[in-house]
Amino acid sequence: MVVLPGNANRGHVRHDAGRLELQGVTKRYPGSDRPAVDDLSLIVEAGQVCVLVGPSGCGKTTALRMINRLIEPSAGDILLDGESTRNRNAASLRREIGYVIQQVGLLPHQTIAKNVATVPRLVGWRRGETKARVAEMLELVGLDPAEYANRYPAQLSGGQQQRVGLARALASDPPLMLMDEPFSAVDPITRERLQNDFLRLHRTVPKTVVFVSHDIDEAVKMADRIAVMRDGRLVQYARPAELLASPADDFVADFVGADRALKGLSLTRIEEIELDDAPLVEAGAPSSDVLDRIASGLLVPVDGDLLVTVEGRPRAWMSVERVTDGDEVPRGPVGSPGPIVDRLATLRDALSALLDANARTGAVVDAEGRCVGLVSVDHIQGSWNAQSESAMAPHG
Amino acid sequence: MAEPIDWDWIDRNLDEIGALTQQHAEIVGISIAIAVGIAIPIGILVRRGGLPYVLASQTGTILYTIPSLAMFAILVPIVGIGRTPAVIGLVAYAMLILIENTVVGLQSVPRSVKDAARGMGMTSWQILYRVELPMALPSIITGIRLATVSTVGIATIAVLIGAGGLGVLIFNDGIQRGLFLTPIVVGAVIATAMALVLDGMLALTERGLSRWKRAGA
Ligand SMILES: Nc1ncnc2c1ncn2[C@@H]1O[C@H](COP(=O)(O)OP(=O)(O)O)[C@@H](O)[C@H]1O
Numbered sequence: 287m288v289v290l291p292g293n294a295n296r297g298h299v300r301h302d303a304g305r306l307e308l309q310g311v312t313k314r315y316p317g318s319d320r321p322a323v324d325d326l327s328l329i330v331e332a333g334q335v336c337v338l339v340g341p342s343g344c345g346k347t348t349a350l351r352m353i354n355r356l357i358e359p360s361a362g363d364i365l366l367d368g369e370s371t372r373n374r375n376a377a378s379l380r381r382e383i384g385y386v387i388q389q390v391g392l393l394p395h396q397t398i399a400k401n402v403a404t405v406p407r408l409v410g411w412r413r414g415e416t417k418a419r420v421a422e423m424l425e426l427v428g429l430d431p432a433e434y435a436n437r438y439p440a441q442l443s444g445g446q447q448q449r450v451g452l453a454r455a456l457a458s459d460p461p462l463m464l465m466d467e468p469f470s471a472v473d474p475i476t477r478e479r480l481q482n483d484f485l486r487l488h489r490t491v492p493k494t495v496v497f498v499s500h501d502i503d504e505a506v507k508m509a510d511r512i513a514v515m516r517d518g519r520l521v522q523y524a525r526p527a528e529l530l531a532s533p534a535d536d537f538v539a540d541f542v543g544a545d546r547a548l549k550g551l552s553l554t555r556i557e558e559i560e561l562d563d564a565p566l567v568e569a570g571a572p573s574s575d576v577l578d579r580i581a582s583g584l585l586v587p588v589d590g591d592l593l594v595t596v597e598g599r600p601r602a603w604m605s606v607e608r609v610t611d612g613d614e615v616p617r618g619p620v621g622s623p624g625p626i627v628d629r630l631a632t633l634r635d636a637l638s639a640l641l642d643a644n645a646r647t648g649a650v651v652d653a654e655g656r657c658v659g660l661v662s663v664d665h666i667q668g669s670w671n672a673q674s675e676s677a678m679a680p681h682g
Numbered sequence: 683m684a685e686p687i688d689w690d691w692i693d694r695n696l697d698e699i700g701a702l703t704q705q706h707a708e709i710v711g712i713s714i715a716i717a718v719g720i721a722i723p724i725g726i727l728v729r730r731g732g733l734p735y736v737l738a739s740q741t742g743t744i745l746y747t748i749p750s751l752a753m754f755a756i757l758v759p760i761v762g763i764g765r766t767p768a769v770i771g772l773v774a775y776a777m778l779i780l781i782e783n784t785v786v787g788l789q790s791v792p793r794s795v796k797d798a799a800r801g802m803g804m805t806s807w808q809i810l811y812r813v814e815l816p817m818a819l820p821s822i823i824t825g826i827r828l829a830t831v832s833t834v835g836i837a838t839i840a841v842l843i844g845a846g847g848l849g850v851l852i853f854n855d856g857i858q859r860g861l862f863l864t865p866i867v868v869g870a871v872i873a874t875a876m877a878l879v880l881d882g883m884l885a886l887t888e889r890g891l892s893r894w895k896r897a898g899a
């Protein structure tokens with residue numbers, strides 16, 4: 287048993303993530319000649335992220351909604367931890383399965399805190415317990431409870447609303463999460479941030495997740511296993527790397543796209559490659575120290591520049607001369623910190639951030655935004671080459 | 683007649699004016715309470731549209747278009763004179779506005795909100811009273827405001843079937859005494875003031891209940 291952080295003193299024990307099994311699940315909508323989902327069988331192991339991808343109308347949403355019985359299957363069975371969901375009361379089953387949709391669907395007449403408390407209230411948690419849980423969930427998704435708890439959904443941006451949607455789905459600690467294109471309604475930058483934060487969150491709270499996407503890049507980035515669907519049928523169920531390396535048929539190859547090698551950049555996260563040391567100097571540090579460290583080789587400027595940080599967070603690239611102009615490193619550094627890349631970003635995300643900024647290097651930051659190193663285009667190319675070679679090699 | 687308004691008359695009849703005002707307010711209050719009690723459940727039942735909604739809406743429209751004198755005249759042989767036929771008639775007039783506003787309010791709840799609510803494990807009843815009704819409330823109260831204001835006016839006619847109220851001042855004391863202006867003006871002013879006060883109170887309630895709508899705007 288694992289105890290959620292912050293929960294220890296209340297003895298609130300986390301559900302183990304559930305194992306999900308679909309057995310020959312079929313859905314025929316009345317008045318339709320071909321099934322929307324046709325004999326779908328797949329297993330999602332506890333704690334894994336399974337991404338359902340495929341073109342619009344291939345049955346992803348239908349498949350997902352049969353898992354929490356928002357849609358009743360016409361045939362087949364769905365097992366959660368070995369137990370058929372058919373015999374359960376549908377409403378009480380849904381309270382044990384987190385549900386996140388593209389349109390978020392927050393209750394507009396209730397505050398953020400009340401929204402997050404929805405399922406705990408439905409299942410009768412005590413008030414104090416619920417309140418503590420709401421604060422904990424908001425923090426988990428990166429929203430300060432003091433600032434956001436009493437706001438209404440309309441007072442939040444789209445990205446923040448989806449964070450609340452996530453917090454709400456996680457609040458009662460469900461063993462399984464269903465997410466239907468949760469990040470497709472926000473702008474690309476917000477989407478990438480939400481993806482990274484979701485991956486980070488999934489490490490803290492490793493739920494079993496079924497995630498619907500129409501975007502193969504997102505699937506490759508998020509998934510432990512990708513299920514490619516076509517016309518209601520499962521055409522390939524594989525790890526992302528496998529899918530890119532050996533698509534089962536022309537349809538999958540087509541869907542994955544001709545730029546499979548480039549897509550392979552989504553398989554690797556920045557944290558997995560070796561980074562360069564960043565020439566970090568903290569605002570307010572004595573200039574003499576900076577010069578000493580340069581002299582002793584501990585600090586190696588990049589093209590004559592140092593990266594000034596405030597509390598470890600990148601603020602501005604400045605020349606050594608300007609940094610050491612006064613007695614201390616400027617407390618109000620001026621200039622740009624250049625592209626900032628999350629440790630959980632994929633190589634592909636990082637490459638496009640660097641190209642967008644027309645920069646050769648970018649600062650890599652952790653969850654708190656503190657710089658942990660530098661990534662460069664050369665790095666990315668190096669690991670791309672290594673990877674393409676291994677992808678060419680036969681499977682063993 | 684030197685002055686158009688006979689202040690002495692008002693002074694002499696203050697008690698009666700007070701009693702009639704109270705009577706009027708009671709007729710309006712009872713009618714609106716009953717109308718709300720009938721119209722909201724109907725609105726809930728027909729909220730998904732289709733034939734049930736068309737039937738409810740058409741019935742409301744037919745009731746609404748019956749001339750008020752005819753409506754009260756038809757009711758007297760059935761239920762006698764007094765407050766009862768007045769309340770029945772006023773309830774009938776309020777139906778259309780209240781049903782329509784309830785349905786509009788309930789239908790304004792986005793599909794995605796209901797879907798998320800169901801997906802979280804709310805039952806149909808829980809979705810109704812925790813999501814749909816609270817979100818429809820501002821629209822329902824707008825309906826109650828409109829119905830209340832018009833009921834205050836129409837209720838003055840109920841004097842003709844012996845229901846009392848401010849109509850007594852206008853008809854019995856005013857029109858029937860050779861258009862004696864003072865009670866007519868007094869009755870009209872009080873009715874208007876009553877409508878404005880009730881409307882204002884309901885408007886404030888509506889504001890209080892729809893803060894979430896204005897948030898972020
Ligand atoms: N409620 C419904 N009634 C009838 N047909 C539906 C319904 N929902 C979806 N479909 C059909 O089922 C197929 C799969 O839809 P859906 O599961 O929404 O696909 P996806 O999420 O992959 O875009 C589509 O052809 C769609 O038109």
Ligand SMILES: [Mg+2]
Pocket residue numbers: 346347348
């Ligand atoms: Mg869909």
